[in-house]
Amino acid sequence: MKAAESETELVEAFLAHVRNGEGADEAETDLIRDVLDEHVAAEVTA
Secondary structure, three states: OOOOOOHHHHHHHHHHHHHHOOOHHHHHEEEEEEEHHHHHHHHHHH
């Protein structure tokens, strides 16, 4: 497995690992990105 360059890639790699090679689809990738963006925004304002 290659090293993840972003948190999104890390989550996608994890999903591929636990799903026997099937990573996130487009909708899941969008959701992952949205959740991580919200998390970062919450950290910045904290």
